[in-house]
Amino acid sequence: MPMPKGFKSENGYSTKKSLGGKSYQEISNIMSEKGYKMNHSTARNVFVSSLEKIARDVVGLYNLPTDDKSINRISKDPRFQDAIVNFMREIEYEGKK
């Protein structure tokens, strides 16, 4: 059996359960109902591209490489996603106070 290699073997990946949200299938269904027609695969692409936008703005602060490959890698990192979700919840919580 080949040795596991690559990003997922090092950092794992975020799941619906770990993020506490909906699956891509559920998201695509709700979005289609709202008029944003999409399938589960598009939902995933939209999710990743949104995170890439955020990652691009954040990596500049840390002098990290800003090439597409690095940005894509960071945006899929569960630790990055975890940090973003925490920031979003914090902002939302403060907004409700």
Add this chain to the structure above:
Amino acid sequence: MKSSLDMYFKSAGGHKILTREQEVSLAKRIEAGDAVARNIMIESNLKLAISIAKKYAKYGGSLEDLIQESNIGLIKAVEKFDWRKGFKFSTYASWWIKQSVTRSLTNNSAQVKIPSHTLSNARKVWKVQKEYRENFGCDPSESEIGEILGLNPKHVREALKGIKAKYTKSIDEKVGDEGNRTFGDTLPDENAVSLDTILDNEKIRKAIVKSLSSLTKREELVLRMRFGISDIDEQDTNIYEIKE
């Protein structure tokens, strides 16, 4: 200006050491209820009480207090001394004085109450450790201490804990000349977040809010649903736009 302790040392030093014959004669008079003889016997041995108290001062407690305790031991020794047994009074009194001083140290010098036998072992262990360090330049192991003192490892461990507990400081103890701060106030907060971290977090936060506000409605909705953040009304503007 001389301190009261210096004056006390001087007055205690003014009394001559008694000969064996004088001790016996005084002891006989004390037995007969002669208070003057009792006082002479006590005053003539104050130097002995001071010298023993000084030896124990390194274990904690103020010298004044230890001298008081030591004098109490001396008084007890005077009352119980039996001249018929043929010993010198100082030999007999030393035991009473030491007992009185060590008991006082056990009861008063530590924040945490430690059994007197453990403290007595702790003193022996402390002495062995000091000598060992001087001779070999390193600390002895528990088993080595046990071997030297003839104690089992459990008692050595308890004694070592006793030494540590003896130096326990109260967190509410006042420190400094003005006495308006406690020991706890001077301890650094290891969980405190540095100013740099706070500023960095604020910078990141701003960058994230900026990015979030640039997302399209479609992207924002997907992100929120995937992250399990409460749904927002479709007509709402990007909520992060408002917060920036």
